[in-house]
Amino acid sequence: MTACKWNNEEELCFNLQKLYGGFGYQRYKMGKFEEYSLYLDNKNFLKSQSVITFNDHGGKLMALKPDVTLSIVKNAAPGQPRKVYYKESVYRPDKTTGEFREISQIGLELLGGVDDAATAEVLFLAAKSLEEIDDDYILDVAHPGVVAGLIEDCGAAGFAGELYAFVSAKNTHDLKNFCREKGVDETLSDKLAALVSCGGDCASALKTAEQAAGETKSLGILRSVCRAAEALGIADKIRLDFSIVGDADYYKGVMFTGYVGGSPYPVLSGGRYDKLAGKYGIDSGIGFALYLDQLSFYGGAKSGGTDAVVLYDDTTAPARVVAAVKKFADGGLTAAAVRSLPDGFGGKIEDLRRCADA
Amino acid sequence: MLNIALPKGRLGEKVYNMLAKAGYACEEFDSGSRKLIFTDEKNGVSYFWVKPSDVPIYVEHGAADLGVAGRDVIIESGADVYELLDLKTGVCRMAVAAKNGYTDDLSRPLRVATKFVNIAKNYYDGKNRDINIIKLSGSIELAPLLGLSDVIVDIVETGTTLRENNLSVIEEILPLSARLIANKARYKFKQAEVTAVVDKLRKELDND
Numbered sequence: 081m082t083a084c085k086w087n088n089e090e091e092l093c094f095n096l097q098k099l100y101g102g103f104g105y106q107r108y109k110m111g112k113f114e115e116y117s118l119y120l121d122n123k124n125f126l127k128s129q130s131v132i133t134f135n136d137h138g139g140k141l142m143a144l145k146p147d148v149t150l151s152i153v154k155n156a157a158p159g160q161p162r163k164v165y166y167k168e169s170v171y172r173p174d175k176t177t178g179e180f181r182e183i184s185q186i187g188l189e190l191l192g193g194v195d196d197a198a199t200a201e202v203l204f205l206a207a208k209s210l211e212e213i214d215d216d217y218i219l220d221v222a223h224p225g226v227v228a229g230l231i232e233d234c235g236a237a238g239f240a241g242e243l244y245a246f247v248s249a250k251n252t253h254d255l256k257n258f259c260r261e262k263g264v265d266e267t268l269s270d271k272l273a274a275l276v277s278c279g280g281d282c283a284s285a286l287k288t289a290e291q292a293a294g295e296t297k298s299l300g301i302l303r304s305v306c307r308a309a310e311a312l313g314i315a316d317k318i319r320l321d322f323s324i325v326g327d328a329d330y331y332k333g334v335m336f337t338g339y340v341g342g343s344p345y346p347v348l349s350g351g352r353y354d355k356l357a358g359k360y361g362i363d364s365g366i367g368f369a370l371y372l373d374q375l376s377f378y379g380g381a382k383s384g385g386t387d388a389v390v391l392y393d394d395t396t397a398p399a400r401v402v403a404a405v406k407k408f409a410d411g412g413l414t415a416a417a418v419r420s421l422p423d424g425f426g427g428k429i430e431d432l433r434r435c436a437d438a
Numbered sequence: 439m440l441n442i443a444l445p446k447g448r449l450g451e452k453v454y455n456m457l458a459k460a461g462y463a464c465e466e467f468d469s470g471s472r473k474l475i476f477t478d479e480k481n482g483v484s485y486f487w488v489k490p491s492d493v494p495i496y497v498e499h500g501a502a503d504l505g506v507a508g509r510d511v512i513i514e515s516g517a518d519v520y521e522l523l524d525l526k527t528g529v530c531r532m533a534v535a536a537k538n539g540y541t542d543d544l545s546r547p548l549r550v551a552t553k554f555v556n557i558a559k560n561y562y563d564g565k566n567r568d569i570n571i572i573k574l575s576g577s578i579e580l581a582p583l584l585g586l587s588d589v590i591v592d593i594v595e596t597g598t599t600l601r602e603n604n605l606s607v608i609e610e611i612l613p614l615s616a617r618l619i620a621n622k623a624r625y626k627f628k629q630a631e632v633t634a635v636v637d638k639l640r641k642e643l644d645n646d
Binding site: 253319 | 520
């Protein structure tokens with residue numbers, strides 16, 4: 081039996097903050113602005129390179145934050161493990177219109193000393209975050225190193241970008257044609273295609289990947305993640321997907337993407353970003369963000385109405401109106417005091433108007 | 439139940455026939471009808487007709503689990519979808535064409551008339567050539583003939599229209615054909631059903 085638990089953003093965030101707090105993560109509150117140079121230096125880490133900028137009083141070029149992780153990593157003290165969670169807005173352009181939108185995110189970051197236990201913990205919390213929205217969820221896990229190894233074997237230094245585009249679209253037909261044109265050994269392109277097409281539960285995906293790419297360090301890491309997922313009771317929700325690719329300048333290690341049954345878009349993404357952390361003197365980092373804006377339409381439209389109405393007029397004592405609404409609220413219903421019945425209202429009605437007494 | 443967006447027109451009908459042969463027929467399907475959605479509970483499939491250029495949008499936003507679209511439409515839309523199978527139909531190419539005897543004047547930007555703004559932009563970005571794009575919706579071949587543009591970027595099938603208008607292909611951009619695409623999230627939750635469709639269609643294609 082599966083169930084959509086999504087009710088509203090506030091309730092979800094309350095539950096998630098409790099979850100993250102229970103695992104020792106502390107709330108991290110940050111300002112809305114950051115120096116633009118941070119994003120210029122790390123532009124490939126951003127989902128979009130368009131940023132809203134302005135000059136502050138001192139003439140410094142500032143930006144409305146398009147990303148949270150960069151700010152947390154930049155401001156973390158090297159040498160001290162840090163576990164934080166956040167609920168922040170970021171500002172990114174809409175893909176269709178190009179207009180900037182305020183996007184709400186909740187997520188966590190674990191900086192420094194990331195080991196297998198920390199990875200398992202973050203993966204577990206990502207899974208539990210999705211479960212807070214819907215029992216019907218999937219957490220895709222990948223290690224870009226598996227595909228990167230094969231692409232390197234293809235000798236694709238000059239055309240790796242094209243190959244990665246085919247990989248992330250699971251486009252094996254164009255991938256094979258392209259490799260043929262470039263003179264890549266067909267055995268290698270077949271292996272790459274097999275790896276990209278495979279995906280699914282840990283056992284079968286690991287088997288296919290091992291046949292395609294051989295036993296590599298990256299695959300060993302995924303094997304260890306799968307073992308942890310099994311022990312934590314979330315293995316049935318984990319799928320391995322070798323088509324997830326991340327920017328090699330920032331990511332190193334597992335990456336994950338989360339989906340819930342009713343949403344056509346990924347609602348969570350994260351991964352291990354040791355190379356980004358390394359730029360700021362931190363040995364390792366891992367985290368994820370849940371995109372709250374993607375959930376706005378989740379579970380269908382809400383009526384916007386109340387369960388009950390209290391009808392009143394000028395003859396009704398104000399205290400009687402308030403008491404009647406409170407009575408409904410105490411009983412767990414939502415109620416509103418109104419002077420006339422809303423069109424098509426089908427809920428409970430308490431009529432306190434004089435004509436009703438007559 | 440799989441929801442499949444088909445492009446209105448000959449290509450959509452052809453691909454529906456392929457799907458029907460592969461075991462995904464829909465009893466009430468009628469391409470001449472004004473009805474937009476056709477469902478077959480028994481075969482677990484629901485088809486709907488949409489404008490060809492809208493197919494990737496329906497799929498990306500999850501209104502359809504699967505869709506059929508030309509590679510040109512997929513690339514131009516920039517939709518974040520899986521491209522699972524080359525249906526090997528609707529085969530043509532995206533090309534640059536110009537009046538016969540045209541030579542490029544590198545001292546000024548190139549005027550390019552096209553319906554495919556993103557494809558043209560990416561192609562010339564890759565060559566570091568400065569261009570002015572003139573977006574048109576149809577009769578692209580007219581643009582160089584009337585001096586509106588130097589070249590056009592358009593789909594070329596047989597080349598007859600170009601030949602009859604004293605135009606010719608000067609550069610090939612990419613080969614095109616119809617593709618089966620899938621919504622990334624729906625793929626995760628319906629992987630077995632989607633994989634079955636892909637495998638059966640692939641078998642049909644291999645038998646042809």
